[in-house]
Every structure is written in structure tokens, then in C-alpha cells.
Amino acid sequence: MRGHIPTYIKLKSMIQRSIEKRELVPGEKLPSERTLAVTHGLSRMTVRQALSELVTAGALYREQGRGTFVSARKMQQRNIASFSETVRQKGFAPSTRVLEFSSIKPPKDIADKLMAVDAEMYRALRIRLADDIPVALEEVFIPFHICPGLEKKDLTASLYKLIGDTFGHKIASADSSVTALHPNAKQQEHLRITRNTPVLKIDSLYFSGNGQTLYYEHAVYRADMYEYNIRISTQPGK
Amino acid sequence: MRGHIPTYIKLKSMIQRSIEKRELVPGEKLPSERTLAVTHGLSRMTVRQALSELVTAGALYREQGRGTFVSARKMQQRNIASFSETVRQKGFAPSTRVLEFSSIKPPKDIADKLMAVDAEMYRALRIRLADDIPVALEEVFIPFHICPGLEKKDLTASLYKLIGDTFGHKIASADSSVTALHPNAKQQEHLRITRNTPVLKIDSLYFSGNGQTLYYEHAVYRADMYEYNIRISTQPGK
DNA sequence: TCCTAAAATTGGACTATACCAACACTAGCA
DNA sequence: TGCTAGTGTTGGTATAGTCCAATTTTAGGA
Structure with a gap:
């Protein structure tokens, strides 16, 4: 497939947009990795890759045994601003x-x-x-x-x-x-x-x-x- | 196992130390992910996790089809300096x-x-x-x-x-x-x-x-x- | 009612495998 | 000699499962 966007990037963008649109509010718990995998028809590893990048970027945080949550800070593309x-x-x-x-x-x-x-x-x-x-x-x-x-x-x-x-x-x-x-x-x-x-x-x-x-x-x-x-x-x- | 250190963290530290000790010099190519997996008795996904974190930290960079290389800059703990x-x-x-x-x-x-x-x-x-x-x-x-x-x-x-x-x-x-x-x-x-x-x-x-x-x-x-x-x-x- | 032990849930770590896309290399052809 | 078409290597993406550790929930017993 040409110009094909990886699935985990799509999921990542989807979550990012939800946070920006306040459909997901700070502190809110996301569905579990296993749930996201089933509802999106993906494997858990793929879901983890999407979530991991958002955790690295500071948009989400994880707590073992509890779940994955939206960080309190608003997401900012903290690029080197021109x-x-x-x-x-x-x-x-x-x-x-x-x-x-x-x-x-x-x-x-x-x-x-x-x-x-x-x-x-x-x-x-x-x-x-x-x-x-x-x-x-x-x-x-x-x-x-x-x-x-x-x-x-x-x-x-x-x-x-x-x-x-x-x-x-x-x-x-x-x-x-x-x-x-x-x-x-x-x-x-x-x-x-x-x-x-x-x-x-x-x-x-x-x-x-x-x-x-x-x-x-x-x-x-x-x-x-x-x-x-x-x-x-x-x-x-x- | 109690106080057990994850394998990928061990591999990551090993590579980090090699860079610090100049056993791996900037621009040098690392063994391929598949090779590292075999020589360390790990799966490729585990190796990738170690490498990915070092790429995120800026110590390594990847080029598809070519390999994984040591970055030119010295690694710096870029913490918020007090x-x-x-x-x-x-x-x-x-x-x-x-x-x-x-x-x-x-x-x-x-x-x-x-x-x-x-x-x-x-x-x-x-x-x-x-x-x-x-x-x-x-x-x-x-x-x-x-x-x-x-x-x-x-x-x-x-x-x-x-x-x-x-x-x-x-x-x-x-x-x-x-x-x-x-x-x-x-x-x-x-x-x-x-x-x-x-x-x-x-x-x-x-x-x-x-x-x-x-x-x-x-x-x-x-x-x-x-x-x-x-x-x-x-x-x-x- | 309250505490505790068991069960369920969740993220963390790891394996094994598969196919794709980008690149390097080489043998062979013009 | 120089270009080209294969071929193999490398990282990129994705699946499907396993076991562990931390936490929450539930069910039972005192």
C-alpha cells in the first residue's frame, strides 16, 4: 500500500484529537490496553506502541494495576518553535x-x-x-x-x-x-x-x-x- | 524474581556504557537487531525496546535498510538543571x-x-x-x-x-x-x-x-x- | 459492620513469527 | 567499463500469545 499510514499512528492521532477536543479530560481513565485492542481490532502490542509514544510525549501516564490516564497538562507540540x-x-x-x-x-x-x-x-x-x-x-x-x-x-x-x-x-x-x-x-x-x-x-x-x-x-x-x-x-x- | 531488572534495561545500559567508554564511537554501526537478538539470546522485539529508548534519548539513530548508529553528540543527561x-x-x-x-x-x-x-x-x-x-x-x-x-x-x-x-x-x-x-x-x-x-x-x-x-x-x-x-x-x- | 483472602483487572516484560519497505551489494548484460 | 536487475540485509509494522506484578474488586467470614 502506497502512502499507507501505520495503524498505531492512526490510533495515536485519534487519542490526541480526543484530548484536544476535551472528549478525554485530564485525569480520565482510558479503556485498558486489552479493551482498546479488541474494540479497534488490533493486537495489544500495537495499542501499546501508540500509548507508549503518548506517554513519552507527556500526554498520558500509566499506573500499573490501575490503568492509563490523561495527563493534567494540555498537550503542546513542544517542537523547537520557529x-x-x-x-x-x-x-x-x-x-x-x-x-x-x-x-x-x-x-x-x-x-x-x-x-x-x-x-x-x-x-x-x-x-x-x-x-x-x-x-x-x-x-x-x-x-x-x-x-x-x-x-x-x-x-x-x-x-x-x-x-x-x-x-x-x-x-x-x-x-x-x-x-x-x-x-x-x-x-x-x-x-x-x-x-x-x-x-x-x-x-x-x-x-x-x-x-x-x-x-x-x-x-x-x-x-x-x-x-x-x-x-x-x-x-x-x- | 525479586528486584529483577528487565532484560531490555540491561541491554540498554550495556550499550550506554559502551558509548560512554568510547568502545562504541560516534557514527559507528551497531550489530543488526536480529544479530543482537541472537547473540544475547533475546527476541528481536526486546532488542528493539532497548534500542528505541536510546533512539528517543538521542544516543542512537536508525536508518531503514542501513542499520542503527551511534549519534555524534555526546550523551547528556538533559535534566532540568538546578x-x-x-x-x-x-x-x-x-x-x-x-x-x-x-x-x-x-x-x-x-x-x-x-x-x-x-x-x-x-x-x-x-x-x-x-x-x-x-x-x-x-x-x-x-x-x-x-x-x-x-x-x-x-x-x-x-x-x-x-x-x-x-x-x-x-x-x-x-x-x-x-x-x-x-x-x-x-x-x-x-x-x-x-x-x-x-x-x-x-x-x-x-x-x-x-x-x-x-x-x-x-x-x-x-x-x-x-x-x-x-x-x-x-x-x-x- | 468490618476486615481479610481470593479473584479479576491492568500494565510490564517477553517470545516467536510474519510480511513490508528501504537500501546495499553483486552478478551479469550491453 | 558502466548500467541494471536481482537478491539479501536492515529496520518498520503488526499479530498472537505467555507469564508476572501491582492494584482493585468481590465475596465470605468473624
Whole structure:
């Protein structure tokens, strides 16, 4: 079968939707694994696979001898949120202005982080706006071999999506470092703020599933306009 | 069998140790699932369970038709890091000064977040220091029913550990919101900084595995002394 | 009425097997 | 030499069952 969706994914989505639609409320007990297997005409192992992924994602929790229950927190796709998504979720219209784009030999610290010491790479400097108000100044470094031909692409779109969809690099994780400081002259100018508006500096290194470094991003956000929200989980199975 | 450790956990640990000891190096291919099953005298499904958890944790990655490989990044226990741990890792000596401790009826917004509207709770105001330099001012709200008898405990230790070890609440995740601002008078005084030193404001709500809210923390960090580091992963199976 | 022991239920661990889809490799053909 | 069509390997999905451990429910007895 072509384009066939695995059964356990279907069941998982079904449960996910039920939680989102509040048909299943927090604390509510799900039918037992054996019951779900019979009612859906599946084997118990298949049901377990669907439930296990939802447990890992934090949507459900299990108690041996008691049952499987809906977690109290609302489910959130806690992906690495792109700027565009974040802004849209808050009800603003995101846009992007590309200030500079070139291919360079990167500074040593950035080359080290990307594990590409002698490589040429693309560098882009972009302003990210919400309802046409400049919110962030973003500098991105992408090695040639990650995105060959990037210069022909539209950089006003989401870079996050571009790298995944067009160049086939699925972003799996990111290491970010966050701090606060005062903007320098260039940042003040582009963000149209004074030195006394503190900014959030977020440096992120993005990885694929096999641990390959994809790109490095140095971003500065107007702290009065932008808040960084994350959900951190402890490792499952530990 | 009493105190019996599941086979798949044993296999998982074995592989984990091999990676830590560099017997398995990044990029290296593991034996196939079928081979591992035979050599360890297990069924393939059991082997898959061990490997799956390591894939979820980011230690391994799979490629259909090719094999299972060791990820390039070093494995990190990506737990929610406590202040004490973070400071110690950077080579400083952490300490804590308790400024205020009382039981209060909390402000509405905090009661809402903790889903404990009419509950009394503990409130603690603490200074966190690194080598005796004040780095953070921290305000914590903990409902009575989470930590009964907290007033008898030593609050200069790690609250994170206290809640887990003494009160048996395993912290599973946290929602944090991060922004930058200028300190108010009280914060300036306690952190011994001027209004022009930007600070990182991090508000965190901590959860147990079943989504129960455990406590709320409002913290302000000297941005010139403290950096917030995180690793974010996209959801598995998405 | 209340407590306890047995039975039923539930998730946890594990085996054995089957077929599919993606990929690597190789023998053979042009 | 270079391409192609098989063929085998690998992970992906799914079934059907077994036994165990924790918990809840039920039934009986004091």
C-alpha cells in the first residue's frame, strides 16, 4: 500500500484529537490496553506502541494495576518553535527583511561549533518583524554542504522550514544559550530601540537526528516584545 | 524474581556504557537487531525496546535498510538543571541565603498556575550565590499538600532535590518563560547591582509525571554572571 | 459492620513469527 | 567499463500469545 499510514499512528492521532477536543479530560481513565485492542481490532502490542509514544510525549501516564490516564497538562507540540510560528500564535503577522547575504569564511568559534573548520559557509543577517515592528535581529551561519544553492532560495520565508523541506535536513534538537544584555549600536538601529531597552540574546546550534550540526543562529530579541517559552522534560526511561 | 531488572534495561545500559567508554564511537554501526537478538539470546522485539529508548534519548539513530548508529553528540543527561548543579559545573561554590519564609495565601495568578485556588502555601525568598557573589533572587511558591512540614527542613539546600528525595515528588518537566529586563529596587539591592545591569527573568512551573503542578518559581538572574543553557528536542514519533 | 483472602483487572516484560519497505551489494548484460 | 536487475540485509509494522506484578474488586467470614 502506497502512502499507507501505520495503524498505531492512526490510533495515536485519534487519542490526541480526543484530548484536544476535551472528549478525554485530564485525569480520565482510558479503556485498558486489552479493551482498546479488541474494540479497534488490533493486537495489544500495537495499542501499546501508540500509548507508549503518548506517554513519552507527556500526554498520558500509566499506573500499573490501575490503568492509563490523561495527563493534567494540555498537550503542546513542544517542537523547537520557529519565529514565524511563535509570532503567529500570539496573533501577529510575521515577516522578514534580509539585510545581508554572502558566503564567507566564518570566525573560528562558529566554525568550531559547526565542526566545519575550513569550510566556506553562507551568512545571512535578517530582521524579523511582527506586524511590521522589528522584534529580532538574526545572524545565521549555514555550511555550504548543508544547503547547496541557498543563494537561489527565498530567505524571507522560514529558514527552519526551508532546511527541513527543501534540503531534507530534519532538525531534531538544538542547544541554546540565553542571556540578557544591552543592544549595541547596530542592534539599536535595526530594532529601533535605545540602549536602555534590554534585549534577549539567544545563540542556538541546531542538530539533525544523527547529531550532525546543521546551522548556527545568533539572535537578539527586543525583550519588551518577545518572551522565550520552553518546556523541558527529564529523560524518559531513567 | 525479586528486584529483577528487565532484560531490555540491561541491554540498554550495556550499550550506554559502551558509548560512554568510547568502545562504541560516534557514527559507528551497531550489530543488526536480529544479530543482537541472537547473540544475547533475546527476541528481536526486546532488542528493539532497548534500542528505541536510546533512539528517543538521542544516543542512537536508525536508518531503514542501513542499520542503527551511534549519534555524534555526546550523551547528556538533559535534566532540568538546578542552580546548585549549574554553578558547580562552572567551577564555583554554590550557596543559599534564605531571606524570608512564611505561609501565605498566594496571589491569584500564582494560585491559578498551581491549580490550587483556595490553598495556603509556603513562600520562600532566597538569594543564590556563586563563590559568595549574589547571582540570583528567587521566589518560590509551594502548596502545603506538596511538602507538608517544609518549615522544618533546611532551605539552604537544593529545593529541587528536597522535593524529590524527601517528599517523593519526582519532577518530570517544567514550563519556563524567559525574558530580559532591568531590576527593580529590591532586586538591585539584593543582587548588589545598578539599574543598568540587565537581568534574566525566568518563571518556571514544575510538574510531576502525571501533570500535577508541584511548585512555581520566579527567579531573577544577574545576566553578566549567569547564562541559561538548554537542549531542546523535537517530539519523537512526529 | 468490618476486615481479610481470593479473584479479576491492568500494565510490564517477553517470545516467536510474519510480511513490508528501504537500501546495499553483486552478478551479469550491453 | 558502466548500467541494471536481482537478491539479501536492515529496520518498520503488526499479530498472537505467555507469564508476572501491582492494584482493585468481590465475596465470605468473624
